[in-house]
Amino acid sequence: MKHYYYLFLVLILLGCENNSEDIYRYSKIISQSKDYPVYLDMSEAGKIQVIAKLPQSAPFKILSNDRYYFVGEMLKGIHVYEKTGNSVNYLCFIECRYIKDFELTNNLLFCNNLVDLVVLDVTNPLQINLLHREKNQFNRFTSYSNYWNIPYVEGKGIIAGTERHVLTGTVTDQKPSLDFSEYDQRYGNLTTKVLPDSWFSTHPENDKPYVGMINVGTNEIYTYGQYNSWAICTYRSGTFSEREADFWTTPKGNYSPPYYFSDSHPAKMFYQDSLIFVLGAGYTNTGYSDCITNNARYLLTYHLNFPDFRPMDITYMPSMQAFFVLSGQSVWVALKDSGSVYMKSYTDYKIATDATSIFRIGNNVLTLGNELKVYSPTVNALNLVKAYPAISGTCYLKTGYVLAVANVRGLFLYDINNLEAIKPLQ
Numbered sequence: 001m002k003h004y005y006y007l008f009l010v011l012i013l014l015g016c017e018n019n020s021e022d023i024y025r026y027s028k029i030i031s032q033s034k035d036y037p038v039y040l041d042m043s044e045a046g047k048i049q050v051i052a053k054l055p056q057s058a059p060f061k062i063l064s065n066d067r068y069y070f071v072g073e074m075l076k077g078i079h080v081y082e083k084t085g086n087s088v089n090y091l092c093f094i095e096c097r098y099i100k101d102f103e104l105t106n107n108l109l110f111c112n113n114l115v116d117l118v119v120l121d122v123t124n125p126l127q128i129n130l131l132h133r134e135k136n137q138f139n140r141f142t143s144y145s146n147y148w149n150i151p152y153v154e155g156k157g158i159i160a161g162t163e164r165h166v167l168t169g170t171v172t173d174q175k176p177s178l179d180f181s182e183y184d185q186r187y188g189n190l191t192t193k194v195l196p197d198s199w200f201s202t203h204p205e206n207d208k209p210y211v212g213m214i215n216v217g218t219n220e221i222y223t224y225g226q227y228n229s230w231a232i233c234t235y236r237s238g239t240f241s242e243r244e245a246d247f248w249t250t251p252k253g254n255y256s257p258p259y260y261f262s263d264s265h266p267a268k269m270f271y272q273d274s275l276i277f278v279l280g281a282g283y284t285n286t287g288y289s290d291c292i293t294n295n296a297r298y299l300l301t302y303h304l305n306f307p308d309f310r311p312m313d314i315t316y317m318p319s320m321q322a323f324f325v326l327s328g329q330s331v332w333v334a335l336k337d338s339g340s341v342y343m344k345s346y347t348d349y350k351i352a353t354d355a356t357s358i359f360r361i362g363n364n365v366l367t368l369g370n371e372l373k374v375y376s377p378t379v380n381a382l383n384l385v386k387a388y389p390a391i392s393g394t395c396y397l398k399t400g401y402v403l404a405v406a407n408v409r410g411l412f413l414y415d416i417n418n419l420e421a422i423k424p425l426q
Contacts, residue, residue, distance in 0.1 A: 031168040032178045036187040037153065040160040044193045045098060045114050050128055054079070054093040059406035062397035063104040068125060069397070070109065071406045072102055074204055078109070080125040081411050086425040088411055092126055098195075100204055101269075103213040103221050108235055110221045112211040115139035115150065115158060117223065119235045132240040134233070138209040142226055148265060150199070150208050160192050205267040206281050212269030214276060222276075224266065264288060273316055273360070281310045289314050291323065302341050304334050315360045317377065324365050324377065326358045331367065331375075331382055349382040357396055364419055368393055368405065374419045386420050 056079055061072040069081040069088060077095040081088040098114040108131070109120040117137035121129040139158065141148045152158040165187055169178045201207055214222045225231040230245040264286070268279040276292040287310035291302040302323075304311075309327040316323050321336040323343075331351050337344035355369035364385065365375045372391035376383045391414065393405035401417040402425065413425040 027170060027172045029168065029170050030178070031166055032180075033164050033166045034180055034183065035162040035164050036183075036190055037151075037156075037159045038161045038163050038190040038192050039153070039157045040195065041191040041193045042114070042116075042157065045195060046116060046133070048094065048096050048111075048113065048118065048120070048128070048130060050126060051093050051095055053090060054095075056406065056408055056410060059393075059395050059408075061102065062395050062404050062406055062411070063102070064397060064399065064404070065104060065106060068122070069404060069411055070102070070104060070122075071395075071411055072099060074100060075200070078102065078111070079411070080122075086413065088413065090410065094120070094122075094125065094128060101211045101213050103215045105215055105219050105221065110213055110233065110235075112138055112209075112213070115152075115209050117233065119240060131238075132235060134240060134242070137223065137231070138211045140226055141224075148208065148210055156189070160194070160196055163187065163190055206265070210265050210267075212266055212278070214269055214271040216271050216276070267310070268313075273318075275316055277314050279311050279314065285309060287311050289323070289325070291316065300341060302336065302343070304343055306332075312356055313358045315358050315365065317360055317363070317365065319363055320377065320379070322377075322379075324358055324360075326353070326355055326367070329353070331355075331358070331365075333377065333379070333382075335379065347380070351382055356394055359396065359398065361398070361416060361419060366419075368396055372405075372422070374422075386422075388422055391422070 054073070054076065056071065056073060058074045059071045059079070060074045063070045067083055068091070069083065071079040071081065073079060075098055077093055077097065077099060079093055080091040082091045096111050096113050099111050102109060102111040107121060107123040109122045111118050111120065115136050115138050117134040118130060119132040121131055136152065139149050139152060150158050165183055167178050167180060167183060171178060199207060210224070212224050216222060219234060219236070221233045223231045223233060225244050227246070231242055232245055233240070233242045264280045264282045266278050267281045270277055274293065278290040278292070280288045285308060287306045289304040289311050291304065291314070293300050293302070304323060304325070306327070312326040312328050314323055314325045323334040325332040325334065329352065331349045331353060333347050333349065334343040335345045353367055353369065355367035355373070357368040359366055363376070365377050365382065367373050367375070370392050372388040374385040376385050391405060393407040395406050397404040398416070401415060403414045403416045405412050405414065415423050415425055
């Protein structure tokens with residue numbers, strides 16, 4: 001009987017020892033962290049309002065209708081000048097704090113507002129009317145180049161950052177992970193009104209979101225589509241509408257869409273002399289320009305590649321079948337190959353220039369920067385006709401024989417009827 005008692009006692013002790021080991025091995029207190037997205041509250045970033053005036057420091061684009069000039073100020077808004085005969089009067093400033101491009105059709109102003117496309121009625125710029133906001137218009141490259149997007153979640157918006165939260169609790173072999181359900185409910189919809197500094201650089205045109213808008217002479221505004229396509233926008237009879245014109249399928253629309261390079265992104269797009277110009281930048285110091293035209297039989301896209309620089313601006317001279325390009329340091333010419341969409345030759349004129357704009361008037365090429373210069377070009381030389389040190393600016397608009405130039409001092413108009421005697425309009 002005594003032997004059975006000792007055996008029973010040993011079994012009890014062994015059982016207690018096993019239970020102690022199970023608790024030690026499979027139950028412990030740990031801390032785990034989880035990152036929650038913080039979504040941008042667009043109530044401040046998306047605000048558009050009219051204020052009396054703002055100093056003009058970085059104008060990048062000029063547009064006009066029959067009554068007003070509109071001068072875009074990078075990442076700030078649009079200065080409005082009223083036309084008064086041969087002069088202009090500053091009228092007001094339309095604050096659109098994250099604008100990088102805009103277009104005009106009659107009295108409708110299409111603007112990018114960070115990632116959104118907004119349509120404004122500027123019949124009376126002092127009392128603008130926001131007609132429509134197309135959310136995430138410039139941040140939806142879902143089918144191609146998804147890395148072009150600022151991270152976002154459909155239905156919640158763009159992600160401005162993350163917030164880490166730490167949970168401490170007990171895990172076992174049956175529940176090896178902590179239960180974050182309470183934290184998910186508490187931190188699942190975090191918002192901020194602060195935009196990350198990392199979104200902005202000294203060259204906003206190279207920052208996300210990549211925007212581009214052109215008016216090709218109709219009431220339709222072309223913007224970048226979702227996949228090698230155009231997103232063609234209209235606002236008629238109080239209704240905003242949009243259609244995708246795909247490059248690979250029919251119909252193609254009136255123009256071929258921009259050609260995307262896998263290692264590059266578009267930095268500037270404009271319409272000039274019946275050509276769509278798309279200027280792009282690579283991740284290194286490389287660049288390209290797609291020059292898209294439309295003839296009677298088929299669509300053509302001329303590809304210009306620059307291994308050593310990113311093009312700042314470009315213009316086309318039909319009489320020479322040549323593209324003239326600003327490299328940031330010099331002026332280049334690229335001659336078309338009649339049998340190909342690629343260039344036959346590239347030539348650096350080796351003319352030092354700080355110009356930011358280049359354009360054509362007749363058979364002359366003009367550059368604009370700290371001064372305006374008029375050149376007569378040949379294949380091998382760019383001959384200076386006349387320089388105008390008193391005319392300077394960062395952007396221009398040519399309408400007939402009137403040249404509008406914007407700089408930090410304001411907007412100025414010049415008579416360009418005679419390129420050897422350009423004079424200000426009073």
